[in-house]
Amino acid sequence: PNGSKDHVSHMALDIGGTLIKLVYFSRNCECSVEDKEDKPSNDSLLVSNDHKKFQLLKGSFHFAKFETSKINDCLEFIQCNQLHFSGCKHHGDPTNDKCIIKATGGGAHKYGDLFKEKLGICLDKEDEMDCLVAGANFLLKAVHEEAFTYINGQKEFLQIDHDDLYPYLLVNIGSGVSMIKVDGDSKFERVSGTNVGGGTFWGLGRLLTKCKTFDELLELSHQGNNRVIDMLVGDIYGGMDYAKIGLSSMTIASSFGKAISDNKELEDYKPEDISRSLLRMISNNIGQISYLNALRFGLKRIFFGGFFIRGHAYTMDTISVAVNFWSKGEAKALFLRHEGFLGALGAFVSYEK
Ligand code: ADP
DSSP states (O other), rough: OOSSSOOOEEEEEEEOOSEEEEEEESSSOOTTTTTTOEEEEEEEEEOOOOOEEEEETEEEEEEEEEGGGHHHHHHHHHHHTTTTGBBBSSOOOOOSSSSEEEEEEEHHTTTHHHHHHOOOOOEOOOOOHHHHHHHHHHHHHHHHEEEEETTTEEEOOOOOOOGOOEEEEEEEEEEEEEEEEEEEEEEEEEEESSSSSSSHHHHHHHHHHSSSHHHHHHHHHHHHHGTTTTTEEEHTTTTTOOGGGOOTTTEETTTTTTOTTTTOOGGGGHHHHHHHHHHHHHHHHHHHHHHHHHHHHHHOOEOOOOOOOOTTTHHHHHHHHHHHHHHSSSSEEETTTTGGHHHHHHHGGGGGG
């Protein structure tokens, strides 16, 4: 439809509290070798900064994200690439044809009228939890080398036996966090969640560091040292471990607990140290709550998704260490290459229903 040799067959949206995720599939795309990170192969992932592609079957999935507060950028992207035509019955003109696009996330409800008005398309709303689970199951079954562990800086891909996938705990870290016990295709229960999630990291981080973008805040955390801000066991025990209960001197006793000096103000702490402490606090907390929920239901595998993770080494390391520490090595934290697109992919596969 857009004059190129790509033929967009479907598009789906996940309009979240912070980000809009867009997925579309184009058939017969040989153009996707540019912007790649991995070597192209039938199932390889091709990544660029904001727009991702991976080749699958006889076409390619394309991934894009936009800030929800800049929804017009998303509308423009859809219009420029004429993606909305994919929802029309005969790929025709949306003004004469009823165009329907699958969409999930709260924004599918909030922005339905805007999509109708600006692009003439109807958002066909799919339940958010249904989509998260469908998207995770799709990735775990259909995509080679999707899930991996991250231990001591090493990524190790997991071979998933389709007959031995369930049950598992899915933890989606978006603006907020959902924890879902998944027992099968469309068989799941949201067992827990926490309001301290990606939105908290970004919101608090912005207030405390004056960073202008999420990536800037994340980048800062690379360079920081959380020991300046966090109170460690060693700070309390004069540099010693509290060995009797298995706490090393390096264990954080109290996140931000050292930032209490009378003669130090916020400006006296480095933004990079603050960012690192904050990232550590939130990742640790989510790792711990996830493990407690896995324990409640005897689940050994915990898959983490959501755009908070962003393939960020320090985040994944902290979550892995937390799960490993609290479970005494019994449970595993697993990450997904397409972590941020579970809901959008779930909406996409719902066309098949
Ligand atoms: P939601 O569906 O609630 O928007 P997402 O899975 O899209 O959730 O994750 C949103 C979170 O991802 C943010 O709260 C933030 O922590 C993180 N994030 C990652 N990249 C960005 C970005 N470019 N802009 C804003 N937040 C981002």
